[in-house]
Amino acid sequence: xxxxxxxPRRNFQASFILFALVCLIIGLxxxxxxxxxxxxxxxxxxxxxxxxxxxxYFGRGSIRESLLNTLLVSIGIGGLGTLLxxxxxxxxxxxxxxxxxxVKSTIIIxxxxxxxxxxxxxxxxxGPNVGFVNRALxxxxxxxxxxxxxxxxxxxxxxxxxxPQGIATIFMMVFPAMENMDxxxxxxxxxxxxxxxxxxxxxxxxxxKPAILSGLILSFGQSLALYGVxxxxxxxxxxxxxxxxxxxxxxxxxxxxxxxVTALSLLAVxxxxxxxxxxxxxxxxxxxxxxPSVMKLGRARHLFSALGLxxxxxxxxxxxxxxxxxxxMRSVGNGFEASNWTVDxxxxxxxxxxxxxxxxxxxxxxxxxxxxxxxxxxxxxYIIVRAKxxxxxxxxYLCNMPSGISGTALAMGLxxxxxxxxxxxxxxxxxxxxxxxxxxTRMLPSGVRYCQSALIQxxxxxxxxxxxxxxxxxxxxLKVTIPLARTGMLYAWILTFVxxxxxxSSSVMLRNAGTDVVATAILDLWDGxxxxxxxxxxxxxxxxxxxxxxxxxxxxxxxxxxxxx
Amino acid sequence: xxxxxxxxxxxxxxxxxxxxxxxxxxxxHRGKLFSFLGPSGCGKTTxxxxxxGLETPTxxxxxxxxxxLSDSRHVVLPEKRNMGMVFQSYAVWPHMTVFDNxxxxxxxxxxxxADIAAKVRDTLGLVGLAEYASRxxxxxxxxxxxxxxxxxxxxxxxAILLLDEPLCNLDAKLRENMRFEIRTLQQRLGITxxxxxxxxxxxxxxxxxxxxxxxxxxxxxxxxxxxxAHPDSSFVAGFIGLINRMDAEVVAQEGDCxxxxxxxxxxxxxxxxxxxxxxxxxxxxxxxxxNIVFDAWNRDxxxxxxxxxxxxxxxxxxxxxxxxxxxxxxESYRIQATPPLRYATGEQAVCYFTPEACILTxx
Numbered sequence: 001x002x003x004x005x006x007x008p009r010r011n012f013q014a015s016f017i018l019f020a021l022v023c024l025i026i027g028l029x030x031x032x033x034x035x036x037x038x039x040x041x042x043x044x045x046x047x048x049x050x051x052x053x054x055x056x057y058f059g060r061g062s063i064r065e066s067l068l069n070t071l072l073v074s075i076g077i078g079g080l081g082t083l084l085x086x087x088x089x090x091x092x093x094x095x096x097x098x099x100x101x102x103v104k105s106t107i108i109i110x111x112x113x114x115x116x117x118x119x120x121x122x123x124x125x126x127g128p129n130v131g132f133v134n135r136a137l138x139x140x141x142x143x144x145x146x147x148x149x150x151x152x153x154x155x156x157x158x159x160x161x162x163x164p165q166g167i168a169t170i171f172m173m174v175f176p177a178m179e180n181m182d183x184x185x186x187x188x189x190x191x192x193x194x195x196x197x198x199x200x201x202x203x204x205x206x207x208x209k210p211a212i213l214s215g216l217i218l219s220f221g222q223s224l225a226l227y228g229v230x231x232x233x234x235x236x237x238x239x240x241x242x243x244x245x246x247x248x249x250x251x252x253x254x255x256x257x258x259x260x261v262t263a264l265s266l267l268a269v270x271x272x273x274x275x276x277x278x279x280x281x282x283x284x285x286x287x288x289x290x291x292p293s294v295m296k297l298g299r300a301r302h303l304f305s306a307l308g309l310x311x312x313x314x315x316x317x318x319x320x321x322x323x324x325x326x327x328x329m330r331s332v333g334n335g336f337e338a339s340n341w342t343v344d345x346x347x348x349x350x351x352x353x354x355x356x357x358x359x360x361x362x363x364x365x366x367x368x369x370x371x372x373x374x375x376x377x378x379x380x381x382y383i384i385v386r387a388k389x390x391x392x393x394x395x396x397y398l399c400n401m402p403s404g405i406s407g408t409a410l411a412m413g414l415x416x417x418x419x420x421x422x423x424x425x426x427x428x429x430x431x432x433x434x435x436x437x438x439x440x441t442r443m444l445p446s447g448v449r450y451c452q453s454a455l456i457q458x459x460x461x462x463x464x465x466x467x468x469x470x471x472x473x474x475x476x477x478l479k480v481t482i483p484l485a486r487t488g489m490l491y492a493w494i495l496t497f498v499x500x501x502x503x504x505s506s507s508v509m510l511r512n513a514g515t516d517v518v519a520t521a522i523l524d525l526w527d528g529x530x531x532x533x534x535x536x537x538x539x540x541x542x543x544x545x546x547x548x549x550x551x552x553x554x555x556x557x558x559x560x561x562x563x564x565x
Numbered sequence: 566x567x568x569x570x571x572x573x574x575x576x577x578x579x580x581x582x583x584x585x586x587x588x589x590x591x592x593x594h595r596g597k598l599f600s601f602l603g604p605s606g607c608g609k610t611t612x613x614x615x616x617x618g619l620e621t622p623t624x625x626x627x628x629x630x631x632x633x634l635s636d637s638r639h640v641v642l643p644e645k646r647n648m649g650m651v652f653q654s655y656a657v658w659p660h661m662t663v664f665d666n667x668x669x670x671x672x673x674x675x676x677x678x679a680d681i682a683a684k685v686r687d688t689l690g691l692v693g694l695a696e697y698a699s700r701x702x703x704x705x706x707x708x709x710x711x712x713x714x715x716x717x718x719x720x721x722x723x724a725i726l727l728l729d730e731p732l733c734n735l736d737a738k739l740r741e742n743m744r745f746e747i748r749t750l751q752q753r754l755g756i757t758x759x760x761x762x763x764x765x766x767x768x769x770x771x772x773x774x775x776x777x778x779x780x781x782x783x784x785x786x787x788x789x790x791x792x793x794a795h796p797d798s799s800f801v802a803g804f805i806g807l808i809n810r811m812d813a814e815v816v817a818q819e820g821d822c823x824x825x826x827x828x829x830x831x832x833x834x835x836x837x838x839x840x841x842x843x844x845x846x847x848x849x850x851x852x853x854x855x856n857i858v859f860d861a862w863n864r865d866x867x868x869x870x871x872x873x874x875x876x877x878x879x880x881x882x883x884x885x886x887x888x889x890x891x892x893x894x895x896e897s898y899r900i901q902a903t904p905p906l907r908y909a910t911g912e913q914a915v916c917y918f919t920p921e922a923c924i925l926t927x928x
Contacts (some may be wrong), residue, residue: 461656464619465714467643468650469670469721479669483660 015473019387022379023395029441030401033413034262040255040416057256063241067260069155070224070237076159078220081166085219086205086212088167088308089174094204095295097304099312104562106316110168111561112495112550114502114519116228117539119161121319123232124326124532126152130333132322158235162226164315166219173215175562177208200295213275218403221268224261225406227505228519232526239408239505246415246509255416258409269404273397320543327537345537355538357514358521361432362501365517369439370496373447374489376440381451382481386460396448403445407505411438414510430512438506443496450495454488455481487557494553495561498546518542570594571616571725571757576625578611578781585611587781588625593774598751598758602768602804603778609761610729612778616759617650617727618643629724644673649718650727653734655710657702663689663713664698670721688720691750708739715747719754726751726758732767744770765805769793777801795839798928802851809857809898811850815842822920825850829893833869835923842925849926854886854901856922859914868917873898875908889916 044050057063091097092104125133128151137149181204205212227239238261245254297304326332327345334340349355377399383389384396402410414437418428428434458481466476482489504519511520518538526535554560571593578586586608593599601609614620616627618640627635634641658666664685671681689695692712702710711731718726731747732740748771751758762768768775769789777784777792785797796802799810813825813833823842825833827850835850842848861868873889876897880886887900887908900916908914 459654459656461652461654462658464617464643465650465652465656465658465717466669467619468617468646468648468727469717470644470647470673471669472642472644475673480658484658 015387018379019383019389022376022383023398025376026380026395026398026444029437029444030398033410033417033441034405035413036416036420037255037258037262037409037413040251041259053252053256054260057253062236063253063257066236066238066241066257069158069230069235070239070261070264072155073158073162073226073230073235073237074220074223077162077166077223078216080159080163081170081219082212082216084163084307084311085167085170085215086174087304088311089171089178090200090204091304091308092171093175093178094200095297095301095304097297097301097308099305099308102312102316103308106164106312107168107171108550108561109316109320109547110164111172112498113543113546114228114504115161115165115226116232116504116519116523117323117502117543118164118315118319119229119232120522120526120532120535120539121322121326122152122157122161124322124332124536125318126150126157128152132332132335135335153233153235155235158226158230158233158237161229161233162223164311166223167311167315169219169222170212170215172562173211173218174208177211178204181207210275214272217268217272217275221265221272221404224265224268225408225505227406227408227508228523231508231523239406242408242412243508246412251416254412258412262405262409265404265406266401269401272404273400323536323543324540326533327540329533329536332532345533346541348534349537349541354516354524355521358516358518361435361515362518365432365435365439365503366497366501368436369443369500370447370493372436372440373443373496374451374493376444377447377449377451377492378455378482378485378489380448381455382477384448385452385455386463399448400445402441402443405442407438407442407503407507408509410441411506411509414438414506429510430515432515435507435510435515435517438510439500439503442503442506443500446499447492447496450488450492451485454485454492457488458484487559491553491557491559494549494556498549498553501546502542570628570630571759572626572628572631573612573616574626574628576612576615576627577623578608578615578620579623584781586615586622589781589783591776591783591786593757593759595757596755597773598748598760598771600760600762600768600772600775601778602762602765602775604804605763607778608781609763609778613727613729613759613761616725617648618646646725647721647723648725648727649721649723651711651714651718651729651731653730655707655714655734657710657713657717659702661701662698663694663700663702663705666702666713667698667716667720669717674721684720685716688716691719692716692746707735708743711735711743715750719750719756724757726756728758728760730761730763733762733764740767747771769805775805777804796851796924796926797839798926799849799851800928802924802926807854807899807901809852809854811852811894811898813848813850815844815846815848817844823925827891827894829891831871831891831893833923834867834920835925836920838923838925840925840927849928851924851926852898852918852922854899857898857900857916857918859900859902859907859916861917866919868919869923871916871918873914873916875910875912875914878906878908878910880904880906887914889914 041053042049042051044052058067088103092100123131125131128134128147131150131152134148134150137143138145141149143149225239226237227243230237230240231243238257242254242257242261245251245257328341328343330340330342330344380395380399384392414434415429417423418426418434428437462484463476463480466480471479502519503517504523507517507520508523511517522535522538522542525538526532550561573589573591576586576589577584589612601612603609611620615622615635618635621640622635622637624637626633634646661669667685667688668681671684676684685698686695689698692715694709694712694716697705697709702713705713715731728747732743735743744767760768760771772789774787775789775792776786779800785792785801792801793805796805799808802808811827813827815823816826816832817824819834821837822834823837825835827833833850840848861870871891873891875887876890877888878885883903884901885904885906887902888897889900890897
């Protein structure tokens with residue numbers, strides 16, 4: 001019989017268009033705004049290339065100060081966060097310290113709730129005039145003044161208020177590495193004559209060094225991007241300066257500062273990716289079902305327990321109890337008098353059309369963002385994990401890039417992008433859709449990561465079995481891959497929703513009349529529209545919703561943000 | 566005319582600088598069970614995956630009945646090949662019942678509900694799982710899941726059945742049973758099958774033909790008994806079964822036999838077999854342990870005679886292993902005999918083997 005060709009077809013041809021489309025969308029979301037922003041920063045008004053802008057703006061003292069403050073705060077949070085985060089991760093995973101569950105809960109709360117909520121609480125506690133702590137101290141120390149002694153409006157407070165999240169970020173990187181480490185490695189050190197402390201210092205810590213390093217870099221980048229906390233504490237940092245550039249209509253300034261902060265954080269992302277890659281040489285860590293050995297500590301146990309308790313108190317219990325309490329007060333200044341308790345703040349909130357609009361917008365944005373991110377994440381994750389195509393490393397990089405772009409800078413880029421030709425024709429600026437674009441971009445990294453890990457858990461052979469049984473790529477996706485990744489995707493959806501719902505730093509740049517979201521509404525209430533108690537009430541609602549959804553996500557999917565399933 | 570012939574021509578697969586499959590040529594005929602056997606990393610699974618259309622060849626072609634299914638530019642999608650495959654991990658879908666797993670391919674073919682039900686029932690009956698249709702795979706044992714995978718691959722009535730180390734996750738006893746079941750089913754259905762394994766027992770037991778692979782190349786191809794009796798190299802001999810290997814020098818030719826000299830000076834007579842050796846050439850003498858005996862009772866045969874000291878005895882039930890040492894030789898050699906025990910450690914013994922038991926190879 002003569003040779004004849006049987007309808008030759010490239011593998012993945014049907015899926016190829018989908019892949020290309022997703023890559024295009026992600027490129028458009030991530031790269032183009034950065035491109036616009038960078039272009040704007042290195043050109044003059046006529047569009048000619050120049051470095052004048054940088055020279056001009058960094059010649060100003062206030063801008064140099066903002067850069068200095070930003071670096072100081074990021075290094076402070078990164079450094080202190082690493083010290084405390086690694087200690088706590090070690091304590092929780094390897095020692096018999098107490099309060100482990102409390103620490104883990106605090107970690108999750110700190111990761112999932114926006115830091116401006118605890119800032120609100122700490123202003124109620126330590127505001128120089130009416131702060132509870134200040135009034136108590138004045139009373140106890142018999143100080144005859146209406147100011148201080150603690151002033152929360154300082155750079156150091158910014159470091160301290162950013163710390164719970166910084167610690168949590170590092171904990172989330174280091175804890176799994178410690179949990180998954182083969183205990184035999186430590187036991188071998190013990191058998192070779194090292195005591196428990198030596199084994200920890202010589203074996204455990206060096207082995208999780210890549211995880212520590214990547215946690216450090218990640219929290220550094222996260223701190224660069226902080227907006228809500230410095231804004232409320234009135235500290236001059238790059239992100240608040242960017243916001244200021246919008247109000248004073250100095251767009252070149254916005255471009256220069258956004259490019260600077262993005263360059264800094266992309267450097268951090270770049271370093272992060274490199275440490276992740278180099279961490280593969282310690283592959284013994286990724287071993288299977290070990291139970292990590294728990295050290296019976298002597299007196300040191302109390303040190304770990306105390307640290308854990310302090311962290312939980314300051315990162316979770318004190319601020320959120322304060323927030324809830326203040327939400328039931330007529331006026332924070334009147335303190336704990338019987339006549340000061342009320343539910344009016346909640347009633348006002350229910351009646352307020354601003355709050356209702358903000359709530360509706362945030363629900364819409366949260367749900368749409370979660371849906372878009374999970375769909376994009378599923379396809380992008382599939383390409384990264386499964387498809388044998390070149391350039392998937394680039395795609396993975398692209399998907400991770402937004403984790404290094406502050407929401408404020410990203411919004412600046414989007415403003416340039418959608419206010420200049422030709423995209424201004426879409427008239428997206430000022431609409432909720434531009435907010436959605438910003439949200440999807442910001443949540444992309446975590447969405448892709450969750451989907452990726454859901455896909456990795458599916459044995460490739462399950463999909464191949466479907467292909468060999470006669471199913472196309474699309475059908476395999478629908479009948480095998482998606483059903484098996486279902487709980488993972490649900491988990492990704494809820495967590496993305498939870499993170500998108502209280503988004504602040506992009507929203508504050510892109511909102512318009514009618515497109516307020518809960519975070520901006522809370523900030524406005526705090527700024528004067530309704531005062532601290534109402535802001536606290538709204539903040540309490542957001543906190544309850546976020547916490548409730550995180551608990552729901554873990555219950556429904558049987559996954560845990562911290563522990564292995 | 567329609568022969569369901571699977572042809573592999575000059576097949577090459579490279580991953581970067583690593584050549585996993587290196588110019589393989591093969592023809593697999595209809596109704597035969599064909600095994601790829603080799604150590605891990607020899608390219609056997611890669612070859613199978615290329616046959617399935619799950620990998621694209623770097624060079625070469627795969628044809629079925631003269632139709633090109635794969636070459637370096639075009640690969641007919643796996644779902645268009647009418648093949649069935651049993652995966653190493655079984656790959657039974659945990660979110661579908663046993664019935665749905667087996668019915669999957671039939672639904673894609675848009676068969677009627679009644680036909681699907683009947684076909685699934687028959688196929689499950691074939692593998693002895695008729696009562697398990699409504700169960701979920703997680704409720705089944707490893708062996709049962711393995712049967713579901715087999716039923717799923719067979720339900721579509723594939724032209725070619727591919728099996729990738731299908732038994733390697735089962736315990737020893739089950740493995741042995743399933744081995745015979747797969748062979749019986751394959752013969753009953755007359756299906757063409759390609760079987761990948763690293764276990765020589767399995768390959769010998771199930772195959773019509775075996776290909777031994779190493780480093781992406783085919784070392785030897787043939788019927789199981791043929792490869793066992795006439796290996797081309799000491800690697801093949803050692804991979805299929807146990808072997809005793811001695812260096813020797815060809816001293817003379819005597820009719821159908823060579824006269825050989827061992828390093829300790831002892832002379833042997835070995836049948837010529839496939840290899841052609843010149844006088845003075847060095848060669849390997851390979852002897853299977855079961856071909857060495859303690860009695861030269863058949864007066865019609867010529868026996869080589871070795872005087873040996875019993876170094877160790879190991880009793881394993883149906884077989885007794887004797888490890889012997891020859892005067893002036895480095896290694897020890899192995900003899901397998903049936904019980905009862907004949908010698909104890911340290912005793913002197915005389916053992917015999919015929920010239921026909923000797924296999925001569927160059928490497």
